[in-house]
Amino acid sequence: MNHPELTPLLLSLKVAALSTSIVFVSGLLIARFLTRRHFWGKHVLESFLLLPLVLPPTVVGFGLLLLFGKNGIIGKWLTEWFGVQVVFSLTGAVIASVVVSFPLMYQSAAAAFSGIDRRYEDAARTMGASEWRVFWTISFPLAWPGLLAGFVLSFARGLGEFGATLMLAGYIPGKTDTIPVAIYFAVEAGQMDKALFWVIMIVSLGMGTTMWLNWWSRRSVRRFANTK
Amino acid sequence: MLYVDMQKRLPDGVLHARFSAKDEIVVLFGPSGAGKTTMLNCVAGLTNPDAGLIRLGDTVFFDSDSKKALPPQQRNVGYLFQDYALFPHMTVEQNIRYGLKKGTNLRLAELLASVGIDRLLDKYPHQLSGGQKQRVALVRALATEPDILLLDEPLSALDADTRRQCQDELLRLHEMWRIPFLLVTHDLQEAERLGSVILVVQNGQVLPHGPRRSSESSFHAGTAHESS
Numbered sequence: 001m002n003h004p005e006l007t008p009l010l011l012s013l014k015v016a017a018l019s020t021s022i023v024f025v026s027g028l029l030i031a032r033f034l035t036r037r038h039f040w041g042k043h044v045l046e047s048f049l050l051l052p053l054v055l056p057p058t059v060v061g062f063g064l065l066l067l068f069g070k071n072g073i074i075g076k077w078l079t080e081w082f083g084v085q086v087v088f089s090l091t092g093a094v095i096a097s098v099v100v101s102f103p104l105m106y107q108s109a110a111a112a113f114s115g116i117d118r119r120y121e122d123a124a125r126t127m128g129a130s131e132w133r134v135f136w137t138i139s140f141p142l143a144w145p146g147l148l149a150g151f152v153l154s155f156a157r158g159l160g161e162f163g164a165t166l167m168l169a170g171y172i173p174g175k176t177d178t179i180p181v182a183i184y185f186a187v188e189a190g191q192m193d194k195a196l197f198w199v200i201m202i203v204s205l206g207m208g209t210t211m212w213l214n215w216w217s218r219r220s221v222r223r224f225a226n227t228k
Numbered sequence: 229m230l231y232v233d234m235q236k237r238l239p240d241g242v243l244h245a246r247f248s249a250k251d252e253i254v255v256l257f258g259p260s261g262a263g264k265t266t267m268l269n270c271v272a273g274l275t276n277p278d279a280g281l282i283r284l285g286d287t288v289f290f291d292s293d294s295k296k297a298l299p300p301q302q303r304n305v306g307y308l309f310q311d312y313a314l315f316p317h318m319t320v321e322q323n324i325r326y327g328l329k330k331g332t333n334l335r336l337a338e339l340l341a342s343v344g345i346d347r348l349l350d351k352y353p354h355q356l357s358g359g360q361k362q363r364v365a366l367v368r369a370l371a372t373e374p375d376i377l378l379l380d381e382p383l384s385a386l387d388a389d390t391r392r393q394c395q396d397e398l399l400r401l402h403e404m405w406r407i408p409f410l411l412v413t414h415d416l417q418e419a420e421r422l423g424s425v426i427l428v429v430q431n432g433q434v435l436p437h438g439p440r441r442s443s444e445s446s447f448h449a450g451t452a453h454e455s456s
Contacts (some may be wrong), residue, residue: 082312119313123273125300126307127327127372141317 002162007174008182014166015090015178016158018095023159024153027105032139035113054104057163061097064168068095092169097158104157106165112146113139145217152213156206204213230376234270234290236281238263238432243436247427253402253409257416257437262429264412265310266377271410273300274308284376284408296340302417306374310381314353320364321349339367342404343397345417359390365396370405371383379411383418395421 006042034042052060068075068086079083086092097210116139124134140147164182169176171185179198235242247254256264262264269275271282273289276297282289289298305394315323340346343363353361362382369377369431373403382398383391399422402409413419419437426437 095379117313119309119311122272122300123307123309123313123315125274126272126303126305127368128301128329130301131324133445138315196436 004174008177008179009201011176012159012178012180012202014096015093015161016155018094019101019158020151020155022094023097023102023105023158024151027102027150027154028109031106031109032113032135035110036207045224049101049106052186053107054102055162057100057220058167061096061164061167064092064096064099064164068168087168088170088172088176090169090176093161093165093178095184096164096168097161100164101154101157104153108146108153109143112143112150115146116142148217149213152209156209159205159209160202164203229285231281231283232267232271232276234267234282236263236266236270236277238266241432243429243432244340245429246300246336247434249408249425250408251406251412252406252424253398253422255419255426255446256410256420256429256434257423257426258414258429260414261407263432264429265380267429268307268380268410268412270376271361271376272305273303287375302444304372304375306369306372306377308365308377308379308382311385312353312361314356314361314365314368316353319350319352320356321344323353323364324349324368324371325390327368331448332373334371334373336371339370342401343367358386359394362390362394363385366397367400370401376408377405377408379409381412381414384413387454391418398422 003164024172036044042115065087066072068078070079070085070087070099072077077087078086082089086095120142121134121137124130124138161178165178166184171177171181177185178210179202182196183195183202186198188191229251233246235244236311238261239241243268245263256267258264266275269287270277276290277292279292281291281293283291284303287298287303288294289294289303290296297454307449315326324340325407328336329335337346340349343366345363345367346358348356348364353364356364357400362385364440366382378399383394386394395418398411411422413422428435428437
């Protein structure tokens with residue numbers, strides 16, 4: 001790499017992009033599955049899915065360490081079978097990001113899906129559309145503004161993830177030092193100008209994302225905004 | 229010929245419905261909450277009765293004895309929803325083409341012109357008046373070339389003049405299509421103007437209300453004996 005001092009930016013973008021893709025698909029599917037079903041224990045399951053939103057990131061990180069650590073249930077299995085080590089790796093940073101940003105995507109998607117008037121889907125069914133077609137032509141486009149909001153929030157959350165990432169992926173310069181972690185250790189080492197650089201960087205990224213989200217959602221909603 | 233003999237538990241009481249309909253306009257008339265819309269939904273397959281048999285010609289839609297419930301996609305039912313349920317993110321043309329069958333020889337242009345909506349094809353639902361929406365929804369339901377048309381309070385949202393026009397149109401379209409129309413209303417005048425047969429849905433029962441053209445209709449309601 002030509003500019004090793006810029007690795008935190010690249011790592012952050014990489015982690016956020018990967019985790020957002022995972023979270024977008026899984027959050028969408030799980031939300032879709034849960035919104036139209038009622039079963040025993042649904043509320044417990046939903047609360048569990050939203051838990052990372054209210055827990056301190058260190059607690060989430062601690063839980064992930066228990067699962068993915070060298071002697072953790074999943075971590076041990078991954079090392080033995082695939083030779084993959086999650087702790088102190090970029091994979092660990094992605095996992096931490098996924099877990100903390102999932103609730104944001106799930107909540108947005110669940111609200112978006114349950115906000116759709118059920119009769120649109122019913123009308124499509126009576127017109128002979130398969131469940132697959134109903135989803136892609138009716139549910140997905142009508143839920144799109146909410147799904148997009150969930151996507152952007154998850155991305156922003158993934159970009160700014162600090163606590164759980166530090167617990168699971170640690171701080172290895174050039175390998176797991178995402179921007180938030182880099183800021184913390186720069187301040188720790190008294191390198192205030194370096195910290196300030198990354199602070200400005202992440203504030204601009206955050207501003208850019210939210211401004212783009214506002215612009216885009218207004219644009220995509222306007223097309224059929226006047227429906228009652 | 230539609231044959232319905234069903235039981236369904238409603239929020240306040242149990243609905244017992246037993247009637248049959250030839251290629252005529254059968255009006256379900258009664259106070260709200262009596263289960264009229266539920267009966268349409270049972271015929272369409274959007275919900276199922278608790279027990280009974282629903283059959284259209286030789287096709288069994290629902291049979292609790294053999295635990296059979298045909299999915300709505302396979303019933304070939306046209307359904308005009310209350311408030312129409314036009315897809316808000318699609319143009320009039322996309323709405324109408326949504327349920328069009330492959331290799332259809334339906335003369336769509338003729339149908340569009342006959343109700344005067346051929347100039348609205350590139351409009352979105354929120355740009356239409358109430359009467360226009362009603363006509364689009366009607367054409368959309370007929371475009372699937374259904375074997376039966378269900379209409380849930382199709383005219384209740386319209387002003388008096390438009391309502392009268394639309395009533396005439398419905399009678400004219402029924403002449404053209406010659407399939408059973410099952411129409412829900414709580415307006416007695418409308419029921420009398422449109423229905424070849426009027427069924428009163430009240431207190432969990434479906435009873436005849438002096439059929440106007442009893443000689444033409446093969447109509448049984450409540451108990452199995454002929455009404456005249």
